[in-house]
Amino acid sequence: MSGFNLPSLIANIPALMIGFAFHEFAHAWVADRLGDPTPRSQGRLTLNPFVHLDLFGTLMAFLYQFGWAKPVMTNPQYFKGNKLRGRMLVSLAGPLMNLLTAFVALFLWYLTMHWIHGSAWSGVIALIFKAIVLMNLGLGIFNLLPIPPLDGFGVLGGILPQRLAYRLLAFEQYGMIILVLLLFTDILSKVLFPAVNGIAYAYQTIITLVLTPFLGPLWLS
Numbered sequence: 001m002s003g004f005n006l007p008s009l010i011a012n013i014p015a016l017m018i019g020f021a022f023h024e025f026a027h028a029w030v031a032d033r034l035g036d037p038t039p040r041s042q043g044r045l046t047l048n049p050f051v052h053l054d055l056f057g058t059l060m061a062f063l064y065q066f067g068w069a070k071p072v073m074t075n076p077q078y079f080k081g082n083k084l085r086g087r088m089l090v091s092l093a094g095p096l097m098n099l100l101t102a103f104v105a106l107f108l109w110y111l112t113m114h115w116i117h118g119s120a121w122s123g124v125i126a127l128i129f130k131a132i133v134l135m136n137l138g139l140g141i142f143n144l145l146p147i148p149p150l151d152g153f154g155v156l157g158g159i160l161p162q163r164l165a166y167r168l169l170a171f172e173q174y175g176m177i178i179l180v181l182l183l184f185t186d187i188l189s190k191v192l193f194p195a196v197n198g199i200a201y202a203y204q205t206i207i208t209l210v211l212t213p214f215l216g217p218l219w220l221s
Helices: 006-033 055-065 083-116 122-143 151-159 161-182 189-216
Strands: none
Touching: 006 083, 006 122, 055 083, 055 122, 083 122, 083 151, 083 189, 122 189, 151 161, 161 189
8 A cells, every 4th residue: 555666755745744734633623622722822723734743653654654743732621521522522533534534535536537537647646646545544544543642542531431531541651662563563554454445445435426427437547
């Protein structure tokens, strides 16, 4: 799935910028809507990707399409209602935004290729759209893993009974060690690559069913 040729790496740059910007903005926006002023006060309520970049997480995403940005700081004490539920909603917002962005990008990819198929720019544009789709699927699925500091850890805390959720917080200090170990093994790729390909296929099936009656046969080449 991840290419190491120069055109693919270059196409990953706009894909990474879009993926991180939308992901972190979604976290900040939901926290802000729940009453937490922290993301706004720290300038994180923005789609400017340079505000959100984390050096190591950006490098991993650039090379492998699985990575993370600088976490949006929140204070759950400000959240309206149940604090653990608020934390879950904020955590879930980023990955869901990536999955939605991937679907919209794939939809636009189909439409664009329908109109410019065979043109001089079709190959370049297709490569950029492909990078955006795969990057956002990778970021969305990867960040749903229940390992701190990834978003899935916060989602898990909102699902578990409150007593277990608070006990779970004690494992946050070990999360980065576990994550780094997993990143340098084949364990993650065996789980994440099939998940990315499966969701991409599901998206393609849905979009084809929706657009074919109006546009006829579709292609992504």
